[in-house]
Amino acid sequence: MSLFVASRSAFRVAAPLKRQFQARRYATEQLSTDPKKGNNMLLYGAVAVALAGVGYYFSRSTPAVKKAEETVKDTAGAATEKLTSGEAKKALTGGDQGWVSLKLEEVEMVNHNSKRFRFRLPEDDMVSGLQIASAILTKFKPNDPDAKPVIRPYTPISDEDAKGYIDLLVKKYPNGPMSTHLHDMVPGQRLDVKGPIPKYPWQPNKHKHIALIAGGTGITPMWQLCRAIFSNPDDTTKVTLVFGNVSEDDILLKNELATLENHNPRRFRAFYVLDNPPKEWTGGKGYINKELLKTVLPEPKEDNIKVFVCGPPGMMDSISGNKKSPKDQGELKGILKELGYTEEQVYKF
Secondary structure, eight states: OOHHHHHHHHHHHHHHHHHTSOTTOOTTSOOOOOHHHHHHHHHHHHHHHHHHHHHHHHHTTOHHHHHHHHHHHHHHHHHHHHHHHOOOOBSOOOTTOOOEEEEEEEEEEEETTEEEEEEEOSSTTOBOOOOSSEEEEEEEOOSSTTSOOEEEEEOOOSOTTOSSEEEEEEEOOTTOHHHHHHHHOOTTOEEEEEEEEEOSOOOTTSSSEEEEEEEGGGHHHHHHHHHHHHTOTTOOOEEEEEEEESSGGGOTTHHHHHHHHHHOTTTEEEEEEESSOOTTOOSEESSOOHHHHHHHSOOTTSSSEEEEEESOHHHHHHHTOOOSBTTBOOOOOHHHHHTTOOGGGEEEO
């Protein structure tokens, strides 16, 4: 049995044990003094520590997870560099800057339908110019002279303080003009981008607890928030992620998210839901539903919480309702409204 398979097997055997305990309890919170509950909470802590140890041990022998750990370390390093080196020159400044042509440097196949694209910034010592949370617009002109330019937003997955490049994680969708165009690109070709497009302004400890509900590539703005929070030692925000996908292979940034869990077991939890799970899957099955969200999200009555939602239109409609436009959040609908959350507590990317 390979180390990777052994690690996965150990996690799946132990995962049901974690779900037996109180979903809203964090390791940073005081253990119950009730004799009937005390043993459970101690066992929960022991299981969590054991899982973290097993996962971390095996991850060090898994190339993909080693790369994920390096990504997290690079993020922390970039944040430290920003504090010590002053303000870097920004490639994207918004306003009247217009479109900026970026050269594709590298393409990495992530899974059966997703690729990571690294684009070079105009100067090697430049940063992207994005802030938390924000996105960029991408544009290309089809060969058809009568066709209009195709413009689509994306949230980069690279750190905002990374110098010289910007990374996009793009899933290819059937009949998706921009995703198809990007997946057909090869190093050396160029793409027009514009930004930053401001989303939700984040400051450390802006909320005590945030919940991230994502589907598919809707994970990218959530990853942007997670990077900002866990790379800042002064930010103590708790984070709960609920991530829905079709199959296990479709879980993007899985190793990076697992690394965050290993390094921050008291503050970060991730729950995965699959439409078509493998036989041995112990996580959620089907779609993200009311029962799951009621169990794992911070309660609406809790002080200073925020719920972020991003995913396909069908998922958004079911959970929160879709946005009316980039600047209009629209009415809060769906499961979150039924559970008692207010429009002020929910943000739709």
